[in-house]
Amino acid sequence: MTDLTDRYLFAATRSLPAAQREDLSRDLAERIADTIDARIESGASTPETAERDALIELGHPASLAATYSDRPLVLIGPRYFLIWKRLLLFLESFVPATVAGVAALGLVISGGGWEVIGAAIGIGINVAVQLAFWTTAVFAMIERFGTGTDAELGWTPEHLPQLPEVRRPHRRADLIASLVWLVIAAGFVVWQQFGVVWVDGERIAVPLLAPDLWSFWLPYLFVLIALEAAFAVWIYRSDWNWVNALVNVALNAAFAVPAVWLFVEGRLLSPEFLAVIEPHLDADAEWVLSVIFVAGVVAACAWDAIDGIVKAVRGGGRGTLDFPGNRSPRRASANH
Amino acid sequence: MNPDETTTAHLQELRRGTVVLACLVRLRTPDYGYALLESLNGLGILVDANTLYPLLRRLEKQGLLTSEWNTDEARPRKFYRTSPTGDALAIALRSDWRRIDDALGGLTTDQAGGNGPADTTGADTTGTDTTGDAS
Numbered sequence: 001m002t003d004l005t006d007r008y009l010f011a012a013t014r015s016l017p018a019a020q021r022e023d024l025s026r027d028l029a030e031r032i033a034d035t036i037d038a039r040i041e042s043g044a045s046t047p048e049t050a051e052r053d054a055l056i057e058l059g060h061p062a063s064l065a066a067t068y069s070d071r072p073l074v075l076i077g078p079r080y081f082l083i084w085k086r087l088l089l090f091l092e093s094f095v096p097a098t099v100a101g102v103a104a105l106g107l108v109i110s111g112g113g114w115e116v117i118g119a120a121i122g123i124g125i126n127v128a129v130q131l132a133f134w135t136t137a138v139f140a141m142i143e144r145f146g147t148g149t150d151a152e153l154g155w156t157p158e159h160l161p162q163l164p165e166v167r168r169p170h171r172r173a174d175l176i177a178s179l180v181w182l183v184i185a186a187g188f189v190v191w192q193q194f195g196v197v198w199v200d201g202e203r204i205a206v207p208l209l210a211p212d213l214w215s216f217w218l219p220y221l222f223v224l225i226a227l228e229a230a231f232a233v234w235i236y237r238s239d240w241n242w243v244n245a246l247v248n249v250a251l252n253a254a255f256a257v258p259a260v261w262l263f264v265e266g267r268l269l270s271p272e273f274l275a276v277i278e279p280h281l282d283a284d285a286e287w288v289l290s291v292i293f294v295a296g297v298v299a300a301c302a303w304d305a306i307d308g309i310v311k312a313v314r315g316g317g318r319g320t321l322d323f324p325g326n327r328s329p330r331r332a333s334a335n336h
Numbered sequence: 337m338n339p340d341e342t343t344t345a346h347l348q349e350l351r352r353g354t355v356v357l358a359c360l361v362r363l364r365t366p367d368y369g370y371a372l373l374e375s376l377n378g379l380g381i382l383v384d385a386n387t388l389y390p391l392l393r394r395l396e397k398q399g400l401l402t403s404e405w406n407t408d409e410a411r412p413r414k415f416y417r418t419s420p421t422g423d424a425l426a427i428a429l430r431s432d433w434r435r436i437d438d439a440l441g442g443l444t445t446d447q448a449g450g451n452g453p454a455d456t457t458g459a460d461t462t463g464t465d466t467t468g469d470a471s
Contacts, residue, residue: 026405030413031389034370059386067390072414 004051005032012061016069034059065111075140084139091131100124171236178232186225189218206272213267217258224255240311248308252301259297263290355383355391357415358434360426363401366417392416400425 009028014022035054039045045053058064076084104120112119192208209218228251235244262268281289356380362372373388395401400422406413418426 024411027393027414030411031385033386034368038370054425064386067386068393170370255441 004055005029006033008055008058008061010158015062016065020069024065027068028064045129074143075136076143076250080143082137084136088135090134092128092137095131095212096124096128099127109162154205173237175232179229182225182232186222189221204276207270208273210267213262220258221255224251227251240308242312242313245305245308245312249305256297256301260294263293263297351382353429354433355381355387356395357426357429358383359388359391359395359446360400360422360429362382363382363418364423366415368406368413368415372416395422 005090009025009032012028013025016024032051032054035057036045036050039050039053039057044291098122100120103123107116107119172254189209193211194205231244231247231251238244259268355376358376358379359372362376366430367375369389369392372392373383373385376388392401392403396403396416400419401416402419403414403416406415
């Protein structure tokens with residue numbers, strides 16, 4: 001046994017507990033000596049090069065030791081890989097963003113300015129990295145020391161994911177979101193009549209919208225809300241197409257045009273409300289707020305109108321997932 | 337992966353379990369690692385040193401082999417011998433091996449004769465019995 005073999009044995013066994021080190025070292029020494037002898041005997045190596053050749057044949061000491069020790073060289077093996085991936089994706093999808101958001105809020109409350117954005121991004125990245133590291137570390141521990149069976153992992157066939165809806169994967173969510181939003185809007189229109197303004201911590205009965213509008217425009221608005229709700233149900237039951245997209249444009253215009261017109265005419269907000277807020281605003285602020293209001297209404301309605309047109313162009317919101325079960329009518333007819 | 341590599345991989349897969357059986361049978365006569373390697377390869381049971389040496393240690397850990405260091409000669413060598421548990425396992429493995437061989441033989445005849453899956457059912461029943469004996 002020479003220096004080279006000793007070094008190999010050290011390299012192969014140094015990561016093992018002392019008790020196993022001795023044992024494996026002896027086994028390997030026997031194997032190396034036998035391999036050297038065999039190489040010389042068969043003429044594969046000269047006596048001078050046999051030891052080196054034998055060690056090359058054995059390969060990297062760490063991976064050789066791994067084959068002896070039953071310890072996997074992978075961090076996470078196939079048994080835990082999928083559950084690790086699923087958990088990691090799930091956590092990373094919202095934890096870093098949530099923490100960053102909460103941190104930013106805290107910084108703003110404690111008097112931070114724009115620099116808060118940079119700090120929040122830094123915190124978010126930090127959390128994402130920590131989350132990935134610790135999740136992986138825990139799974140690596142389970143991989144090495146866990147004795148869990150598949151049943152203990154809590155997997156049953158019921159955990160299989162639902163197949164995506166063949167047609168329009170988000171249509172139920174879209175419908176619910178639309179209806180909830182319309183109910184909130186209608187509720188707000190009624191609620192504002194009884195006052196939304198606080199003065200010195202006390203709510204006073206000053207309506208936000210001009211009471212005169214009840215003669216026509218506010219009932220008109222309720223009719224519009226009802227039409228929007230009916231339209232949302234209609235879209236849920238049928239699908240986006242050119243006709244529906246045009247109806248959607250018309251509905252949005254039916255809201256945006258009167259709203260902007262009434263606002264510009266100065267008839268939208270109640271005089272009492274304006275009287276309350278006027279002392280707090282100078283001319284510039286009023287101008288900026290007006291522009292923001294008009295731009296906001298126009299942008300929101302244009303966005304919704306364009307969204308409908310885009311969905312119509314795409315041939316409806318049919319599922320785009322390409323898998324054997326996806327036989328949407330469109331795809332089938334394209335094949336024929 | 338080219339066809340040759342695929343074939344090699346499948347052959348390795350097929351041989352993996354047979355090496356255990358071969359070791360258990362062969363080590364009814366005690367021997368050391370390298371001598372075992374040579375005799376197995378000489379018998380046509382092709383096995384790689386990187387597979388065999390770790391396998392011997394694993395079988396020892398599982399109590400299927402016992403080992404003893406022989407220091408009589410110039411070079412100390414570890415001699416392995418099949419334990420009674422190992423012997424029992426060898427018997428179980430051999431009967432399962434025969435069952436699989438029979439089943440494959442029956443399957444080949446079926447294919448040639450174009451018969452139904454009747455024989456396969458029979459083989460499955462035998463398989464259940466064998467597994468019961470082994471455990």
